[in-house]
Amino acid sequence: MLTTILRTMGVAAALVAFASSSASADEPGKREFMTYCASCHGTDAMGGGQVAEFMSVAIPDLTTIAQRNDGKFPFLEVVHMVDGRSGVMAHGSEMPVWGDRFTADLPDTMEGDLSSVWKVRGRILSLVYYLESIQQ
Numbered sequence: 001m002l003t004t005i006l007r008t009m010g011v012a013a014a015l016v017a018f019a020s021s022s023a024s025a026d027e028p029g030k031r032e033f034m035t036y037c038a039s040c041h042g043t044d045a046m047g048g049g050q051v052a053e054f055m056s057v058a059i060p061d062l063t064t065i066a067q068r069n070d071g072k073f074p075f076l077e078v079v080h081m082v083d084g085r086s087g088v089m090a091h092g093s094e095m096p097v098w099g100d101r102f103t104a105d106l107p108d109t110m111e112g113d114l115s116s117v118w119k120v121r122g123r124i125l126s127l128v129y130y131l132e133s134i135q136q
């Protein structure tokens with residue numbers, strides 16, 4: 001009897017732990033955002049970052065990307081804005097303001113050590129999933 005109760009409590013504790021860990025699934029992306037994007041886009045992504053007043057172009061509210069795209073978040077387009085395939089002038093298209101943090105040259109063959117490529121891709125995906133998660 002007691003072991004059943006303890007076992008049930010164990011399962012419950014594990015479920016709570018799982019629930020709270022999945023609730024913070026966006027954390028890595030959020031960290032990337034706070035470090036590399038918030039200076040301009042603001043910590044709430046709404047455009048009021050510290051650097052905003054020094055920019056000659058308006059900084060867009062990144063929580064309304066979906067709203068401005070018929071309610072659909074253009075995931076791949078945003079990925080391409082970060083990995084540099086489509087340049088945003090204000091990001092410094094050729095020399096991104098975030099350096100090479102989100103840049104990885106795909107090798108010609110998928111052989112050898114690709115861990116740095118996957119690491120960069122993972123960073124970009126986490127970041128864009130985070131942006132998707134904060135759409136209004």
Ligand code: HEC
Pocket residue numbers: 033036037038039040041051055057058059060061062065078081082088089090091097098127
């Ligand atoms: C130096 C300031 C600055 C930094 C840092 C910056 N951005 Fe931007 N971003 C801008 C400006 C300004 C625009 C608008 C450019 C335009 O209208 O041509 C923009 C546009 C965008 C857009 C297009 C938004 C839309 O509504 O179409 C996305 C997406 C974006 N930024 C994501 C990011 C991400 C992700 C990061 C961090 C990795 C980042 N930005 C870092 C200044 C910045």
